[in-house]
Amino acid sequence: MDNGASFYADYLNGDDEGFYRIVREYYDGLTMYVYGIVGDFFRAEEVADDTLLKLSVKKPPFRGASSFRTWLYSIGKKTAIDSLRRSGPVHTGEGLDENTPSDSDPENDYIKDERNRQLYKALGKLDPEYREVLYLSFFEDMSADDIAVVMRKKRNYVYQIVFRAKKALKDELEKEGFVYD
Numbered sequence: 380m381d382n383g384a385s386f387y388a389d390y391l392n393g394d395d396e397g398f399y400r401i402v403r404e405y406y407d408g409l410t411m412y413v414y415g416i417v418g419d420f421f422r423a424e425e426v427a428d429d430t431l432l433k434l435s436v437k438k439p440p441f442r443g444a445s446s447f448r449t450w451l452y453s454i455g456k457k458t459a460i461d462s463l464r465r466s467g468p469v470h471t472g473e474g475l476d477e478n479t480p481s482d483s484d485p486e487n488d489y490i491k492d493e494r495n496r497q498l499y500k501a502l503g504k505l506d507p508e509y510r511e512v513l514y515l516s517f518f519e520d521m522s523a524d525d526i527a528v529v530m531r532k533k534r535n536y537v538y539q540i541v542f543r544a545k546k547a548l549k550d551e552l553e554k555e556g557f558v559y560d
Contacts, residue, residue: 382404383401383448387434391438398435408519409427410427412455412511415510416460417459423459430455434451445528449521494557501552501555501557513541
């Protein structure tokens with residue numbers, strides 16, 4: 380049983396600390412994942428909150444057919460889609476807060492921040508399905524099987540869409556003048 384599953388089992392057995400562990404472990408990644416779906420960071424935070432609220436209130440059973448994270452992200456995706464249905468898409472194409480302070484080398488931080496802005500901008504221009512599969516694959520390091528569960532697609536389709544998404548991202552980055560190291 381992975382950590383999330385054990386935390387959730389603890390929570391279901393009356394240990395509130397189990398739920399707090401889930402929030403600490405998965406909130407940021409879940410927020411970033413649904414950000415790729417809803418296109419607005421504040422809305423993504425609301426969707427992540429709603430997803431965790433569903434766990435807290437409805438206490439859906441985790442059957443262990445996938446990893447806990449995959450199961451949680453599936454719930455997050457459904458919640459994000461419901462949010463879009465209620466109030467429509469917001470895709471602004473903007474990245475996250477670009478004024479985050481840093482304690483390390485300012486020049487290297489600036490270069491890294493600029494590259495991240497270019498990457499987020501390029502990702503924002505991609506088809507939503509491409510954004511989703513790239514985020515799950517590279518930022519969340521999910522396997523093709525886990526991505527297939529979250530996206531409700533076959534594994535072979537996931538391989539195809541990752542290939543197409545990487546090509547589309549590369550093309551978009553090259554249009555933006557991105558320089559590879």
